[in-house]
Amino acid sequence: GKRMKGVQIFRPFVYGTTAKPFDDKTNPKPPGVPDDHTHSWTVFVKGLDDVDITYWLRRVQFKLHESIPNHVRMIEGEKGKPFLLHETGWGEFEIAIKLYYVPESSEKPQTLYHHLRLHPYGRTDEEKETMRLNGAQVISWAYEEQIFNEPYEPFYDILTSG
Ligand code: SLL
Numbered sequence: 001g002k003r004m005k006g007v008q009i010f011r012p013f014v015y016g017t018t019a020k021p022f023d024d025k026t027n028p029k030p031p032g033v034p035d036d037h038t039h040s041w042t043v044f045v046k047g048l049d050d051v052d053i054t055y056w057l058r059r060v061q062f063k064l065h066e067s068i069p070n071h072v073r074m075i076e077g078e079k080g081k082p083f084l085l086h087e088t089g090w091g092e093f094e095i096a097i098k099l100y101y102v103p104e105s106s107e108k109p110q111t112l113y114h115h116l117r118l119h120p121y122g123r124t125d126e127e128k129e130t131m132r133l134n135g136a137q138v139i140s141w142a143y144e145e146q147i148f149n150e151p152y153e154p155f156y157d158i159l160t161s162g
Helices: 125-133 153-160
Strands: 008-021 039-047 057-063 072-076 083-089 094-101 110-115 138-149
Touching: 008 110, 008 153, 039 057, 039 094, 057 083, 072 083, 110 138
Parallel strands: none
Antiparallel strands: 008 039, 008 138, 039 083, 057 072, 057 094, 094 110
């Protein structure tokens, strides 16, 4: 195949974690969740404003802390849906997020790292209590742009026909 010389395609996406402490009112602990788990949380990769990204991103591997059963998880793309994982736990750690592109791209997988944040650092105790009472989530999201350098022609067509 031929590459598109001098062409760069950018595709924005968002990734990160959202966490919420368990509490009886707004986030009750589901049955079966271990006693020492304090939070529910999610990690995700998705398009900006939830636009579909499965035409360039095929699957995402999330590598969680080894203390978590089955800590390497592969999420297959579903059109229009985020690549998303729900978990519960007690501690923060670094998540390795490996992006697998569609085969037409001929791109090698690429890994991002993201720190799972459970606690609202830098707040006063009063602010934390207010957050807790409001059932507030701890959000740690990042914006990123995927760059495709000199894509192959068929992949260029896929990227630009959306
Ligand atoms: C810490 N270095 O000590 C970190 C490790 C590990 C968190 C945090 C286990 C969940 C499960 C869990 O939350 N591990 O057992 O499913 O803070």
